[in-house]
Amino acid sequence: MSFPFFKPSRPKTPPEVTKAIKDSLMALDIKTISEVKSHEKAMEEVEKNFVAMRCMLSGDGEVEPNVDQVLQLALEISKEDVISLLIHKLPALGWEARKDLVHCWSILLKQQVDSRYCCVEYIENNMELLDFLVACYDNKEIALHCGNMLRECIKFPTLAQYMLNSGSFVLFFKFVELPTFDVASDAFSTFKDLLTKHGTLVSEYLTAHYDEFFDMYEKLLTSSNYVTRRQSLKLLSDFLLEPPNSNIMKRYILEVRFLKIMMTLLKDSSKNIQISAFHIFKVFVANPNKPREIKIILAKNHEKLVDLLRNLSVKGSEDEEFEEEKELIIKEIELVSRLQILKC
Template identity: 75%
Template sequence: MSFSFFKQSRPKTPQELAKAVKDSLTALDSKTVAEVKALEKALEEVEKNIVTMRTMLSGDGEIEPSADQVAQLTLEICNEDVISLLFHKLPTLGWETRKNLVHCWSILLKQKVDSVFCCAQYMENHLELLDFLVVCYDNKEIALTCGHMLRECIKLPTLANLLKLYYSRSNFRYILESPSFGLFFKFVELPNFDIASDAFSTFKDLLTKHATAVSEFLTTHYNEFFEQYEKLLTSANYVTRRQSLKLLSEFLLESPNSNIMKRYIAEVRHLKVMMTLLKDSSKNIQVSAFHIFKVFVANPNKPRDIKVILAKNNEKLLALLHSLSAGKGAEDDQFEEEKELIIKEIERVSRLPNLQS
């Protein structure tokens, strides 16, 4: 008696799997909502192929992935133009399939084939896919998936060429002068808290993961950027104000941004924002604002306009500072020392002649 019909089918090769993924995704185009069963079957085929791809890339818990197969699959995914299909079919795919796809994407991006990061190079040649990931924050069904995939692109130092898309003078304009980058100022205040938080995480990565590149961007686009950023600092949304203030101190204090910091603390409009935040109803925001405000005051090369503002508002500022405390044990001691120095400097500036006029 033959039991050959119990034999498992032969596992797909990387080439076969890449083609199967492409074919199943393409098949979704021919299915409509009116053909519910046909669409469900097509989605099941996609899901099965994505699961197989995840297993080939990361193993199944018992068997480790083959480095050769992973490299070959990565190459075939790029050569077969599967990445673009995967991105554009995200709205159609189910939650579990999208979750598996995010896992696959984080692995694929790190793969080098013949000294080339294939997926990074593919993205560099298909810049519109980055636009797609950004604008998908407006689609609550796939916003978190796209945010995760976008951050995977941002965080890898190996994607230096790709990151020029966001930051360099020559390539950054693609994002900055299209609606995409500016949309982050909107997305971080979306009413859906989870999506807004995710958008802020991506925004933060853009501004903190590659400090030198960010410095070049901020130098080139200083006025446009900080005009938009001020709206976040003065937002009616408490979470937006607090996160934006914390992020501002992070990227301004990066050493490559020292010239940006010097420029920032020389401008009265920025000082006024910090003075307003010192009066915020939230103690956390008051304390965070103090850590930026103190840089304006401690600056040994304060412009006259800054000194004038400090002198004219010295009584209100001193009252605010005297009532402000960090209240965190050892950290409170350092805070009080810094606060005392700032109080003394404001008092000194207030005594300077010709500043009250």
């Protein structure tokens, strides 16, 4: 027996879902105390609409998403300026809504219509949205959500390039040392992605901003915070030794001040930092075109350096290779020292 008056509600179409999201987000604004109740209702509507968006984009566990609907929803969200609303209203959203938004964000950015990433294209035309997301690291309530969204954006070269060259990029040097550990770690993950995901873009950026960048980076390497020192040293090794950055590395290893930083880190109380420092220090020493100033520093400090290196070791499968490298570097330091003595 059927009951026609109990008909199931018709699923919303992508344009209807988009309109519902837009209307509920715009209703979140509170201008007077009397609007508090309507704000609470709007928040419930936002959460309900975000669940509908999530189901349309990734299915509900029983029914797989419809590819055409996913593409149409991405188009509608771009066309109706909902992307801007999603970002700007993020601070006003509740936990569940933020979680759903982060889940949907990565799916939306990946949608291609006629070989165009429509949501990415929207952000390309509104790049200030990226600056807004970066600035949100100052709000610990939403920092981790914004970090997730930024890392999805960084996967696209045009968006990563803007972030590198934006004035907002320098904020990361502050954010990676924020007192809240989770936020600082998340900011470092985003910072790392910016410096490692697109080698050619990073090389171009470092070439154009060499002095400014490494002046700020030096503060991370000499930070009083152990985690900052360790992470920034490992990251430096990661991006300096990338093939696209070979010219940057060649320039870096000619500078006495950077050699001195590595020598200081070789004396760090942490063995992990010592070993990471060694992998950059060895490039200074192995450089066949060492400037005279570098040779003098190595010669003056050769006894202390040799003692430090003799006492440095690693455990595990890398031990043999590490010991071989270390012996080569020790021999080179001793050779430089002898040659400097002869010159005197």
